[in-house]
Amino acid sequence: MELDTLVQSLLDKKRNSPLSARELAVLAAAFRLTMFDVLHDRGTGHWGGASSAAELTTALYFNRMQVNPNDPHWDDRDRFILSKGHASMNLYTILANRGYFPVEDLPGFRKLGSHLQxxxxxxxxxxxxxxxxxxxxxxxxxxxxxxxxxxSGKKFWTYVLSGEGCLNEGQTWEAMMMGAKYRPERLVMMIDFNKVQLDGTMNDIMPLDSLVDKFKAFGWNVAPRAFNGHDTQDILESFTWMDSDGAWPKAVVYDTIKGKGVSFMEGKSAWHGAPIDDKSFAEGRPQLVADLERKEAAL
Ligand SMILES: Cc1ncc(C[n+]2csc(CCOP(=O)(O)OP(=O)(O)O)c2C)c(N)n1
Known part of the structure; x- marks a missing residue:
């Protein structure tokens, strides 16, 4: 099926019911391909961390979050904070496809005058x-x-998506202490734990293991295991865990791969923010297309 038609059919379905794990996997693969295409075309942006979070943000926005793209400032909407803001191309792709603005805006990424900074x-x-x-x-x-x-007596959820870089900042741990003191309801810290940063691995730059133990020591309700951030079924199970009790705030660690989907880019800090050159594009794109086709065939 043509990519646009496939994505559109899943989006139409989403109007009536949350998408299944397999449907989310197809959407995430399609969105990852869009991110790759735009980042190559624009010769700028951050592929590694955009790709590692593709399934996480797709599952949030297409299965879980209560939002209204026709009214982006709806008071009762669930909130999402992309703390690893350099992965903006990921968020823009999700928001456009969720209906906040036309997907035709995406190629304007980082152009003068575009709203996509x-x-x-x-x-x-x-x-x-x-x-x-x-x-x-x-x-x-x-x-x-x-x-x-x-x-204000509202029941909306707040999701924060962070990478290791945010956890290298002392402010995050101050916020952790504040969270443990006031225990805000429906606050979830999600970690895109790809273990690679801008110019080296997490272990080279600042080892963070064991994250789960650290969060526990800071008094948070941490998911008992790390979930697979590329397996949409596992991500849905993490959502079930979020609903399993009323102990706040919550943290969930997702094991992910930086640059996921293009074999020679996976796990490489060199692809944190390097422009995607034509040769790498030509070699990498067929892998993303094949992944999408595999997932589509499994629907
Ligand atoms: C306060 C601050 N210091 C440094 C940077 C530059 N910077 C941008 S991304 C990055 C590394 C982030 O690593 P990680 O969180 O693992 O990103 P991901 O792999 O999820 O893309 C750094 C140091 C920044 N954006 N903000």
Missing amino acids: GHPSMKKTPGVDMSTGALGHGLSIGVGMALAARL
Whole structure:
């Protein structure tokens, strides 16, 4: 099936019911391909961390979050903060396909005058709940949003997606302590744990193991195991865990692969933010297409 038609048929279905794990896998593969195409075309942006979170953001926006793309500022909407704001191409692809703005805007990424800046801006792009890019701010803002929900008697959820870079920032751990003190309801910290950063591995730059034990020691309700951030069925199981009790705040670690989907880019810090050159594009794209076709055939 043509890519546009396939994505459209799943989006039409989404209007009536949440998508299944297999349907989410197809969408995530299609979105990953879009990210790859636009980032190559524009010769700028961050492929590695956009790709590693493709299934996570797809599952959030197409299965779980209560949002209204026709009313991006709806007071009761669930909130999402991309604390690893450099992965903006991921968020833009999701928001466009979820209906916040035309997918035709995506090729304008990082062009002068486009509303799609290198890092997400809540003042420019419909659906962006918080401007990010300076690592480590997301959780503090998430704690504030979740506490604001409590003060205003609202029941919306707040999801913060961070990478290792945010966890290298002391501010994140201050926010962790504040979260443990005030225990804001429906606040979830999600870690895209790909273990590779801008110019080296996490272990080279700042080892974080064992994350689960660290979060526990800081008084958070942490999922008892790391989930597979590329397996949409496992991600849905993590959502079930989020609903399993009322102990707040919650943290979930997802094992992921930086640059997922293109074999020679996977796990390589060189592909954190390097432009996708024509040769790498020509070699890498067929792998993403094959993955999409495999997932489509399994529907
Ligand atoms: C406060 C701050 N310091 C440095 C940077 C530059 N920077 C951008 S991305 C990045 C590495 C992020 O690593 P990780 O969180 O693992 O990103 P991912 O693999 O998820 O893309 C750095 C150091 C920044 N954006 N903000």
